[in-house]
Amino acid sequence: MSSQKKATVVSTSVATLLLIIKLLIGVASGSVAVLASAIDSLLDMLVSVLNFFAIKKSEENPDEEYHYGKGKVQAIAAVIEGTVITMSGIYIIYEALKKLTKGGETTMLAPSFLAMLLSIFITYGLVKYLLKIAKETHSLVIKADALHYQTDLWSNGAVLVALGLVWISGYDEIDAIIGLAIGLYIIYSAFEIIKEGIQILLDKALDGKIVASIGEILSKHPEITSYHWLRTRSDGTTNFVEFHMVLRPNMYLLEAHRIADEVEEKMMELDKKKRWIITPHFDPYDDEAVNEALLNGTSLVEQSPVKG
Known part of the structure; x- marks a missing residue:
């Protein structure tokens, strides 16, 4: 089992344990903040299960139907996870507003x-x-x-504060107000996850610094006259690069192939933790x-966003 799959198994197990603890205490105490945290743990568990199958599918080798593999499954899973997180935030806001308007008592503060x-x-x-695995x-x-779960840390801390303030002051509204703040924060945190997943699905170019470094590699090679039509993208696990390089007209194919190998090797050094497909x-x-001219007349060729 890969380290990514192991990470999802661990996170699923932890989420299940936390769900049981929070749900029992949340229902018994009537705390919106604790119940909100329990609902979040339930979604964590479901999302971690989804992530396991997403990683399993993305690790499959390219085949006759999917020539580039299925790496974008992870991006799809990230968008789904971000959406689920957003929905949990909306539910928490709903419960908090209901308690603020209709009232309610928080009991069992110590447990x-x-x-x-x-x-x-x-x-x-x-x-x-998880951060260790994501970095590796x-x-x-996994990211x-x-x-x-980092947002869970903050939300759990906020729940502690809410329970402490209710315990000291006796105002149950504090629990609902902090629950409302937790819901808003959860929705905010989901935005970056959804954004990054969508960018991958839309074939956003690689990081600007990496693209600039690729251009520099091509520009500095002594046998490359110029380059154009440099295009890059990523599926989350693999970097894809395409480019045209201008060589001497009378150059042997063997020499051209050697030059391509040299620049490809340098490009792969830019990010050793990802696979590269360079064309x-x-x-x-x-x-x-x-x-x-062909593009403007017949639309047979796409225009490159980067020029050499």
């Missing part, structure tokens, strides 16, 4: 406080583990999971203008 304190310690350990694998799904095109002269 609730201890349950949330235990939850914080367990979640902190899980976040450290560059997995968008999203780590971010999700060079050899030109005997700069035909970018010709291709642009």
Whole structure:
């Protein structure tokens, strides 16, 4: 089992444990904040199960139907996870507003406080583990999971504060107000997860610094006259690069292949933790203008966003 799959199994197990603890205490005490945290743990568990199957599918090798593999499954899972997080935030806001308008009493403050304190310690350990795996694998799904549990840390801390203030002051409205704040924060945290997943699905270019470094590699090679039509994208686990490089017209194919190997090797050094699929095109002269004319006339060729 890969480290990514193990991470999802661990996060699912932790979420299940936290769900049981929070749900029992939340229902018994009537605390909106604790119940909201329990609902969040339920969604954590479901999302972690989804992530396991997403990673399993994304790790499948390319086949006759999917020539580039299924790496974008992770981006789809990240968008789903972000949407689920948003929905949980909306539900928490609903429960908080209901308690503010209709009222309600928070009981069993001491057990609730201890349950949330235990939850914080367990979640902190899980976040450290997930961040370690995300750094090692560059997995968008694990990164999203780590971010999700980081928001749980903050929300659990807020629940502790709410319970403490209710305990001291006796005002149950504090529990609802902090529950409302937790819901808003959860929705805010989901935005980046959804955004990054959508960017991958829309084939956003690689990071600007990496694209600039790729251009520099091509520009500085002594046997490459110029380059054009540099295009990049990522599916979350693999970086894809395409470009046209202009070489001497009388160059042997063997030499051109050697040059391509040299620049590809340097490009792969830019991010050793990801797979690379690099597709060079050899030109005997700069035909970018010709291709642009074809584009304007027949739309047979796409225009490159980066010029050399």
